[in-house]
Amino acid sequence: MSEGLFLTLEGIDGAGKSSHLDAMEALFKARGRTVVRTREPGGTPLAETLRGLVLEQAMDPLTESLLVFAARRDHIVQVIEPALARGDVVLCDRFTDATFAYQGAGRGFDTQLLSTLEQWVQGGRGAAGLLLQPHITLWFDLAPEIAAERLAGARLPDKFESQPVEFFRRVAAGYAARAAADAPRFVRIDASQTRDQVWQQVETALVARGALAPATGAAR
Ligand SMILES: Nc1ncnc2c1ncn2[C@@H]1O[C@H](COP(=O)(O)OP(=O)(O)OP(=O)(O)O)[C@@H](O)[C@H]1O
Numbered sequence: 001m002s003e004g005l006f007l008t009l010e011g012i013d014g015a016g017k018s019s020h021l022d023a024m025e026a027l028f029k030a031r032g033r034t035v036v037r038t039r040e041p042g043g044t045p046l047a048e049t050l051r052g053l054v055l056e057q058a059m060d061p062l063t064e065s066l067l068v069f070a071a072r073r074d075h076i077v078q079v080i081e082p083a084l085a086r087g088d089v090v091l092c093d094r095f096t097d098a099t100f101a102y103q104g105a106g107r108g109f110d111t112q113l114l115s116t117l118e119q120w121v122q123g124g125r126g127a128a129g130l131l132l133q134p135h136i137t138l139w140f141d142l143a144p145e146i147a148a149e150r151l152a153g154a155r156l157p158d159k160f161e162s163q164p165v166e167f168f169r170r171v172a173a174g175y176a177a178r179a180a181a182d183a184p185r186f187v188r189i190d191a192s193q194t195r196d197q198v199w200q201q202v203e204t205a206l207v208a209r210g211a212l213a214p215a216t217g218a219a220r
């Protein structure tokens, strides 16, 4: 059985990533792929419980980081690795880049410690002990002011969505740094465009990366 495709979507709150999940799922299914659509924090009953705590309760950055990595560990073991082993497409709304962007850059938490947690939770894959990382990360890049306008009135803000625009400037810078550090994995999507134009960018990126080819997994 070939290795599956692990695809993540990232960006600040309100960047517009979730708006394209249905169409992405349909695109893969039309090519005969089985799609596991999931999100972080979350994706398993335990991780969804932890998500509720992280999104609703005030806590210090270390507690927040430990909870998102604990949720991630359960998600990887229960859902992501089994799906990839089956050869499925895992379409995941946020993953570890969000931790570096939100807890690291946004909250100012120690990124060395985040790297250690990343190693514990995602390391030890295969004989070489590699880190589990997405094959492709679509980074929806949008100015925090525009994202805030889009979110205003769209829904009741959660703990993160209630943060001031300065917080999201730091988060956006955190994503930019993470993308620069692993450029082959990231595709920057200009999320300021119309929905249709953003979708065109997504589809073009998936074609260019060979993600829509028959089920052989993405090269990386
Ligand atoms: N290209 C676009 N132009 C204008 N508005 C958009 C665009 N894309 C999405 N929106 C709107 O912006 C809001 C946020 O979109 P969406 O929920 O997809 O963002 P998100 O990145 O998934 O946010 P979050 O991470 O906070 O869940 C929604 O009201 C959505 O309808």
Ligand SMILES: Cc1cn([C@H]2C[C@H](O)[C@@H](COP(=O)(O)O)O2)c(=O)[nH]c1=O
Binding pocket: 013, 039, 040, 041, 055, 068, 093, 094, 095, 096, 098, 099, 100, 102, 103, 160, 161
């Ligand atoms: C994975 C992850 C997420 N967050 C934050 C980012 C968002 O504000 C919420 C999730 O909400 P969404 O509507 O599903 O985007 O959680 C975080 O702070 N750290 C993380 O690792």
